[in-house]
Amino acid sequence: MDGASAKVVVVGGGYGGATAAKYIRMWSEGQIGVTLVEPSAEFVSCPLSNLVLGGSKTLADITVSYDGLSQRQGVKLIRDTATAIDVDKRRVKLAGGAELPYDRLILSPGVDYMWGEVPALVDAAARETVLHAWKAGPQTLALRRQLEAMPDGGVYAVSIPVAPYRCPPGPYERACQVAWYFKRAKPRSKVLILDGNGDVTSKGPLFKKAWAEAYKNIVEYRPNYVLTDVDVASRTAKFDVQDNVRADVLNVIPPQRASAIARSAGVVTANDRWCDVDFVTFESVKVRNVHVLGDAIQPATLMPKSGHMANQHAKVCAAAVVALLSGQAPNPAPVLNNACYSFITDRDVVHVCSVHQYDAEKKTVLPVQGAGGLSPAMSELEGRYAFGWAQNIWADMLG
Ligand SMILES: Cc1cc2nc3c(=O)[nH]c(=O)nc-3n(C[C@H](O)[C@H](O)[C@H](O)COP(=O)(O)OP(=O)(O)OC[C@H]3O[C@@H](n4cnc5c(N)ncnc54)[C@H](O)[C@@H]3O)c2cc1C
Numbered sequence: 001m002d003g004a005s006a007k008v009v010v011v012g013g014g015y016g017g018a019t020a021a022k023y024i025r026m027w028s029e030g031q032i033g034v035t036l037v038e039p040s041a042e043f044v045s046c047p048l049s050n051l052v053l054g055g056s057k058t059l060a061d062i063t064v065s066y067d068g069l070s071q072r073q074g075v076k077l078i079r080d081t082a083t084a085i086d087v088d089k090r091r092v093k094l095a096g097g098a099e100l101p102y103d104r105l106i107l108s109p110g111v112d113y114m115w116g117e118v119p120a121l122v123d124a125a126a127r128e129t130v131l132h133a134w135k136a137g138p139q140t141l142a143l144r145r146q147l148e149a150m151p152d153g154g155v156y157a158v159s160i161p162v163a164p165y166r167c168p169p170g171p172y173e174r175a176c177q178v179a180w181y182f183k184r185a186k187p188r189s190k191v192l193i194l195d196g197n198g199d200v201t202s203k204g205p206l207f208k209k210a211w212a213e214a215y216k217n218i219v220e221y222r223p224n225y226v227l228t229d230v231d232v233a234s235r236t237a238k239f240d241v242q243d244n245v246r247a248d249v250l251n252v253i254p255p256q257r258a259s260a261i262a263r264s265a266g267v268v269t270a271n272d273r274w275c276d277v278d279f280v281t282f283e284s285v286k287v288r289n290v291h292v293l294g295d296a297i298q299p300a301t302l303m304p305k306s307g308h309m310a311n312q313h314a315k316v317c318a319a320a321v322v323a324l325l326s327g328q329a330p331n332p333a334p335v336l337n338n339a340c341y342s343f344i345t346d347r348d349v350v351h352v353c354s355v356h357q358y359d360a361e362k363k364t365v366l367p368v369q370g371a372g373g374l375s376p377a378m379s380e381l382e383g384r385y386a387f388g389w390a391q392n393i394w395a396d397m398l399g
Pocket of ligand 1: 011012013014015016017037038039040045046047048049050080081082083108109110111133134135136166167170259261293294295296305306307308309310339340341342
């Protein structure tokens with residue numbers, strides 16, 4: 001290849017970015033220089049973070065070092081935040097003052113929250129009381145402490161935004177994990193699911209069965225609860241048409257959009273929220289040489305915002321970037337898959353999986369009919385698969 005002097009900068013060391021950084025190094029046989037910009041010292045996984053809320057796992061269990069990327073793969077790691085992108089000069093500006101030139105830029109910055117949609121939470125201090133815990137880390141631990149401090153007989157309420165949002169089944173898994181904790185430690189307590197959507201958005205029959213059986217009298221599901229604001233002092237949620245709901249622990253998952261750095265690069269093209277990409281390369285449809293992965297993109301039909309899918313985006317993109325920097329054509333017909341496990345108890349799990357194939361005529365990725373499926377019922381065997389999935393994907397992206 002003649003990509004020997006080529007420079008790729010990756011912004012964001014999560015499921016998409018870390019995978020892309022590693023695979024470009026591997027597939028270019030170390031010839032392409034890759035710099036990864038990420039402010040966190042270690043990778044903390046959102047998948048399995050609901051188990052930290054339930055109390056069966058710790059944050060240390062879902063934290064992985066970035067050392068493998070730098071020491072084994074030769075990725076240059078910069079612990080900093082990208083603050084601006086100059087797409088004409090092809091440079092990334094960092095908070096620390098440095099500027100990184102690139103031939104190809106890969107953005108996998110995840111999501112930001114649209115606080116304007118929940119006006120009381122525009123105030124950062126209010127967000128210390130009404131937590132989202134939708135990025136694993138300090139908020140996960142803070143929400144766990146709120147649950148521990150709640151007296152038996154109290155109410156935990158979780159507000160779910162109207163789709164699309166990061167991890168469709170995640171809020172329902174969270175409700176199960178909190179219910180699992182209450183069942184053992186505070187059996188008179190309740191879990192209230194206040195869903196902005198008209199129905200459960202993923203694995204509906206499986207979750208509903210768990211709430212009716214394993215968590216009978218603990219979990220209550222209420223659809224069509226579109227949050228408009230909260231009263232922080234009284235932990236009251238307000239809705240467009242439904243009555244107010246007061247809770248002892250109020251957990252608001254706000255509406256989301258691509259993280260701010262995507263806006264700076266000018267790649268936010270869908271509904272002022274998400275980034276449209278060419279699914280052959282994951283290059284922005286608007287800005288050349290800038291690729292976008294993971295939760296930040298405007299997805300194709302039935303393509304979930306998941307860590308597994310971000311990992312798949314990254315591999316398609318990495319292969320395309322290595323090809324393009326070597327003067328070759330990218331694979332014209334990429335195939336992606338998704339597997340998503342949800343923990344009902346600390347060990348019983350259900351899954352959904354799907355396969356997605358590029359359609360050259362329609363220029364999009366479409367689900368392959370008859371491929372994939374849903375668990376018939378929760379099981380401990382699937383729990384073992386789910387823990388295996390986590391270890392494998394962490395090794396795949398960071399090892
Ligand atoms: C509770 C919960 C449970 C989930 N469970 C599952 C599951 O079981 N399976 C599954 O597949 N998915 C699951 N997900 C979804 C999964 O976490 C996301 O889809 C995935 O993290 C998306 O990857 P990403 O690379 O787009 O973003 P992320 O993994 O969030 O990575 C983004 C990275 O970019 C960095 N960043 C942002 N802005 C900048 C900047 N300006 N400069 C430098 N760095 C920046 C951030 O620090 C972060 O590390 C879950 C999510 C949640 C919240």
